[in-house]
Amino acid sequence: MLYNAFRLALHEIRRNVMRSSLTILGVVIGVAAVITMVNIGSGATVQVTEQIASLGTNLLIVTPGQRMGMGQRAPAPAFDVDDAEAIAREVSSVAGVAPSSSRLVTAVFGNENWSTSVVGTDNRFLEVGNWSLEAGREFTESERRAGSAVCILGATVRRELFGNQDPLGSKIRLEKLACQVIGILQSKGQSTMGTDRDDLVLVPLRTFQRRLAGNQDVRLIQVSIDKGSSTEVAEEEIKRLMRKRRHISPAEDDDFSVMDLKEITRMLTGTTQVLTALLGAVAAVSLLVGGIGIMNIMLVSVTERTREIGTRLAIGALEREVLTQFLVEAVVLSSFGGVFGVLLALIASVVASKALRVPFVFNPGIAIVGFLFSVGVGVVFGYFPARKAARMDPIEALRHE
Numbered sequence: 001m002l003y004n005a006f007r008l009a010l011h012e013i014r015r016n017v018m019r020s021s022l023t024i025l026g027v028v029i030g031v032a033a034v035i036t037m038v039n040i041g042s043g044a045t046v047q048v049t050e051q052i053a054s055l056g057t058n059l060l061i062v063t064p065g066q067r068m069g070m071g072q073r074a075p076a077p078a079f080d081v082d083d084a085e086a087i088a089r090e091v092s093s094v095a096g097v098a099p100s101s102s103r104l105v106t107a108v109f110g111n112e113n114w115s116t117s118v119v120g121t122d123n124r125f126l127e128v129g130n131w132s133l134e135a136g137r138e139f140t141e142s143e144r145r146a147g148s149a150v151c152i153l154g155a156t157v158r159r160e161l162f163g164n165q166d167p168l169g170s171k172i173r174l175e176k177l178a179c180q181v182i183g184i185l186q187s188k189g190q191s192t193m194g195t196d197r198d199d200l201v202l203v204p205l206r207t208f209q210r211r212l213a214g215n216q217d218v219r220l221i222q223v224s225i226d227k228g229s230s231t232e233v234a235e236e237e238i239k240r241l242m243r244k245r246r247h248i249s250p251a252e253d254d255d256f257s258v259m260d261l262k263e264i265t266r267m268l269t270g271t272t273q274v275l276t277a278l279l280g281a282v283a284a285v286s287l288l289v290g291g292i293g294i295m296n297i298m299l300v301s302v303t304e305r306t307r308e309i310g311t312r313l314a315i316g317a318l319e320r321e322v323l324t325q326f327l328v329e330a331v332v333l334s335s336f337g338g339v340f341g342v343l344l345a346l347i348a349s350v351v352a353s354k355a356l357r358v359p360f361v362f363n364p365g366i367a368i369v370g371f372l373f374s375v376g377v378g379v380v381f382g383y384f385p386a387r388k389a390a391r392m393d394p395i396e397a398l399r400h401e
Contacts, residue, residue, distance in 0.1 A: 020333060023297045026290030027337025027377065028344060031370045033283035035345035036352060038366045041276025043358035045269050050359075058095075058225035059128065059261045060235055062087070062242070066257055076255035078217035081205070083245060087221065091237045093229035098124040099218040101208055107157060107201060108173040114160040117200045118174055120208020128224040136168050136183030139204050147206035152183035155198035172201075177211045179203060231260050284373075290337065291377035294330055299385045330382020331375055338374030342367050 065076040084099035100121035107114050123138045125131070136152065143150050151172065158167055167181045188197040209216055225234045235258050242256050346362065353360040 019297060023290075023293050023333055024337040024340065026293040027287065027334050027374050028290075028341040030284065030287030030290045030377075031338050031341025031374050032344040032348055033286050034280050034373075035342060035366055035370045036348040037279040037283045038276055039345070039349040039361055039363065040352050040356065040358065041272060041279065042361040042363055043353055044356075045272045045276070046359045046361055048269055048272055058227065058229070058231055060223040060225065060231060060238065061259045061261070062221040062223060062238060062256060063259070064219065064256050066254060077246070078215075078219055079221060079256075080216055080218055083242070084218060084221045086241060086245060087223055087238060090241055091223070091234055093226045093234055094223060095226045096124050096128045096224040098122065098128040098222045098224075099205060099220070100125055100222070101205070101213060101217055101219040102200075103212065105174045105201075105212065107161060109161040109167075109170065112161045114157060116154075116157050118208065118212060119200050119202050120205040120212070121202060122205055125202065125222070128222045131188075132186045134184045134186045135166075136181070138183065144204045144206065147204055147210050149177060149179040149207060149211070150182045150204065151179040152185060152202040153181055154185050154200040154202075155187035156196055157199060157201055158184055174201065174203070175212065177203075177207070179207075231262060235260060287373065287377055290374075291334070291381035294333055294378060295381040295385060297333075299388070324386075326386035327379065327382050330386065331378040334374045334378025334382075335371075338371040341374060342371055345370070 062079070064078050078101075079099070081099055084097050088094055088097040098121055100119050102117050102119040104115060105118045107116050107118075119125070122144050126133070126138065133152070134155070138152075139148075139150065142148070151174070153161075153167060153172075161167070161172060162170070167184065170181050171178050172181060173179075185198065185200075185202075190196055203212075205218075223234070223238065225231050238258050239254065242258075243254065246255060248255065345367070349362060350360055
């Protein structure tokens with residue numbers, strides 16, 4: 001019986017190709033919109049996770065002052081190099097500690113200039129932050145101790161100042177400091193917040209303090225924790241140590257912050273997942289619109305075929321057979337819409353991923369759910385017209401003009 005109902009459904013669809021195509025289009029758009037939104041959201045979540053992971057693994061960031069919201073911090077004394085060394089020495093499970101300070105400076109080479117961030121640090125900054133050198137070398141121990149005028153360029157600074165030239169061995173000016181380029185960092189691209197991570201110049205911390213800052217301050221300490229160790233335990237140890245070194249009494253609040261990148265990852269991925277769910281829900285509304293379109297067309301079809309239905313019922317067709325015929329027709333329409341919707345979603349996801357510069361992530365599970373949901377729409381919205389057809393009075397149906 002189902003096979004015959006399927007054949008009759010295909011026959012009716014072919015008989016009204018234009019009307020059937022427009023009906024299917026609503027389901028196609030709905031399915032494609034839902035799947036595309038979820039795929040883009042999944043790609044954004046993957047991108048956020050990868051970008052934060054590229055900052056360093058099991059990373060804690062220690063900064064002076066308490067966060068007050070909107071990027072503001074309460075004023076507090078800066079750290080010094082001894083604070084960073086104390087963390088490396090006294091906190092268990094520490095894999096690396098990188099003290100640093102930074103400021104915006106105009107870098108000049110020949111006729112070219114570029115406003116960039118100069119970071120005073122040491123080679124541990126590269127290790128802790130998962131940085132690699134594209135060319136050149138790191139700072140030597142003698143350069144670090146003596147505060148030599150040497151620097152390592154980020155990819156953006158290299159491009160803006162040197163273009164296609166090889167900068168190694170050249171000298172650039174950072175305000176009053178003329179430093180020799182000894183290395184080039186591999187590109188990391190934009191961060192999750194849209195900032196350019198390659199727009200920086202590294203110099204030895206002592207060079208930065210003596211020649212650019214004029215003080216011994218350390219404004220940020222990055223702490224990498226051993227794999228398998230708890231960042232929460234390490235965070236508590238750092239807080240206890242810093243409270244002791246900064247002479248904070250038990251009744252006083254911390255005048256520093258310890259931020260775990262895992263918390264940022266969870267927060268941002270949670271945000272992208274919520275946005276994905278909201279976008280998917282909004283897109284699902286178009287599926288309901290497509291379902292209403294199916295119900296409307298099926299009601300029109302029932303009206304047009306009233307005499308046919310009456311004839312079938314008069315010669316002995318059962319109500320359930322008529323119900324099945326129209327219900328199968330609605331499901332076939334919605335199934336075609338589901339199939340074409342999944343194919344359209346694949347194309348739209350690839351195009352949108354390239355346009356938005358997020359990884360292309362195709363989830364077969366959501367494609368299957370989208371298709372099954374389209375079938376469900378056919379069942380739900382096709383049932384009322386099918387029941388109406390099955391419950392017709394044969395005599396009244398045969399009288400229909």
